[in-house]
Amino acid sequence: QVQLIESGGGLVQAGGSLNLTCRVSGHTISTPTMAWFRQAPGKDREFVAVLSWMGFIHYADTVKGRFTASKDNADDSVYLQMNNLGPDDTGDYYCAASRQYNPGESAANYDYWGQGTQVTISS
Numbered sequence: 001q002v003q004l005i006e007s008g009g010g011l012v013q014a015g016g017s018l019n020l021t022c023r024v025s026g027h028t029i030s031t032p033t034m035a036w037f038r039q040a041p042g043k044d045r046e047f048v049a050v051l052s053w054m055g056f057i058h059y060a061d062t063v064k065g066r067f068t069a070s071k072d073n074a075d076d077s078v079y080l081q082m083n084n085l086g087p088d089d090t091g092d093y094y095c096a097a098s099r100q101y102n103p104g105e106s107a108a109n110y111d112y113w114g115q116g117t118q119v120t121i122s123s
Helices: none
Strands: 002-007 010-013 018-026 033-039 045-051 057-059 067-072 077-082 091-098 117-122
Touching (some): 002 091, 018 033, 018 091, 018 117, 033 077, 045 067, 045 077, 057 067
Parallel strands (some): 010 117
Antiparallel strands (some): 002 018, 018 077, 033 091, 045 057, 067 077, 091 117
């Protein structure tokens, strides 16, 4: 089992920044791929960024150039630095872990999920 706990969400004005943290515990060696997803009110969960076990990071086009994902294996944490936030970035942000080495952008390919952290951007 793997446990994921997100933190760092909040309310910021448009143009502001937030840094989300995901603490990972449990049998982490079984989940080589980590990712961030988000879900806006009334919408489906959407892909934000994926971090492969080799260090490759891929972003959704909607956040590319504004968001930076990273991980610290020594600290068992994954981070999402979000800059130049806009109202469309509002939603619940989730950390996810997959047992697959190349799960891609589909939420169905991820096996473990955190409880989410809420991000609200005011215009």
